[in-house]
Amino acid sequence: xxxxxxxxxxxxxxxxxxxxxxxxxxxxxxxxxxxxxxxxxxxxxxxxxxxxxxxxxxxxxxxxxxxxxxxxxxxxxxxxxxxxxxxxxxxxxxxxxxxxxxxxxxxxxxxx
Amino acid sequence: xxxxxxxxxxxxxxxxxxxxxxxxxxxxxxxxxxxxxxxxxxxxxxxxxxxxxxxxxxxxxxxxxxxxxxxxxxxxxxxxxxxxxxxxxxxxxxxxxxxxxxxxxxxxxxxx
Numbered sequence: 445x446x447x448x449x450x451x452x453x454x455x456x457x458x459x460x461x462x463x464x465x466x467x468x469x470x471x472x473x474x475x476x477x478x479x480x481x482x483x484x485x486x487x488x489x490x491x492x493x494x495x496x497x498x499x500x501x502x503x504x505x506x507x508x509x510x511x512x513x514x515x516x517x518x519x520x521x522x523x524x525x526x527x528x529x530x531x532x533x534x535x536x537x538x539x540x541x542x543x544x545x546x547x548x549x550x551x552x553x554x555x556x
Numbered sequence: 557x558x559x560x561x562x563x564x565x566x567x568x569x570x571x572x573x574x575x576x577x578x579x580x581x582x583x584x585x586x587x588x589x590x591x592x593x594x595x596x597x598x599x600x601x602x603x604x605x606x607x608x609x610x611x612x613x614x615x616x617x618x619x620x621x622x623x624x625x626x627x628x629x630x631x632x633x634x635x636x637x638x639x640x641x642x643x644x645x646x647x648x649x650x651x652x653x654x655x656x657x658x659x660x661x662x663x664x665x666x667x668x
Contacts, residue, residue: 453596485647487560487659488599533598536649540655543612544589548598 447471448536448547463521465550469532470515473493474536478544479508479519482531491532492519524554558583560649560660562667568666574635577663580630581649587611588630590622593644602645606652607632634665642667 449468457463467477475496480488494501494508494517501508505519520529534547569575582586587632589612590602601614605624622632628649631639634641645665 450598453604462626478655480659486643487648490656491580524636534601540653541611543601543604543614543655544655545601546591546599548596 446548447474448534448539448545450532450534450547450550452550453548454551456555457522457524459554459556460499460523463519463524463528463552464555465519465521465532465534465552466516467519467547468515469470469517469536471536471538472515473538474545475539476516476537477508477510478535478537479506480535480546481528482533482549488533521552524552526554526556528552562645562647562660562663565661566664566666568668569636569637570668571639572607573637574633575637575665576631577647577665578634578643579630579647579660580591580593580633580648581647582658583651584626585651585658587589587650588624588628589648589650590630590632591648592661593646594614594642595627599646600630605653609610637667641665650666 446521478493482488510517521540533549537544588605591599593598604612608624624630634663644662646662650657
């Protein structure tokens with residue numbers, strides 16, 4: 445039972461344009477959401493997070509939007525750079541003591 | 557601070573054998589989680605240890621087990637290996653009361 449879904453396995457974007465990565469979840473008890481980025485042969489690294497009490501969080505070129513009623517979040521990268529090419533994982537958890545559930549990931553390719 | 561370290565980085569075993577993987581968290585982090593990554597499945601949660609106690613557990617068979625020592629280092633063991641256990645095993649640590657996990661580079665296990 446996939447509680448966190450990323451329905452696009454891959455995405456290609458031109459350098460300088462916006463990248464939008466989507467994530468859907470099924471468990472309404474999820475309270476906190478995170479995005480991680482993973483390069484080949486490395487472990488995932490934390491990118492940005494958002495609490496369920498917010499609908500937007502911004503950090504430089506990265507913005508995460510949360511729509512609780514739709515159980516949907518998205519990560520926007522503007523402008524996209526070739527170094528952003530990686531696999532992006534969406535993750536969620538209920539309480540701070542609960543396990544973090546990851547989605548299957550979306551592979552982003554930013555074309556120079 | 558040194559990051560999360562995992563040993564060994566690569567491992568080749570045959571079906572039926574058992575394997576032990578090791579993870580050293582960031583100094584001061586008492587929570588250690590283990591994940592299995594396979595193509596298309598994302599990061600599947602195995603278990604989380606906090607202060608030597610298993611705090612959360614994923615949906616893996618009993619062949620997968622773990623433990624945590626008093627210095628927060630953790631080991632996971634897989635007995636009676638199957639071909640399907642071939643995967644990247646990732647360990648992540650976090651400080652108590654925080655949500656951001658820091659991942660190690662992973663151990664690539666191949667079962668022949």
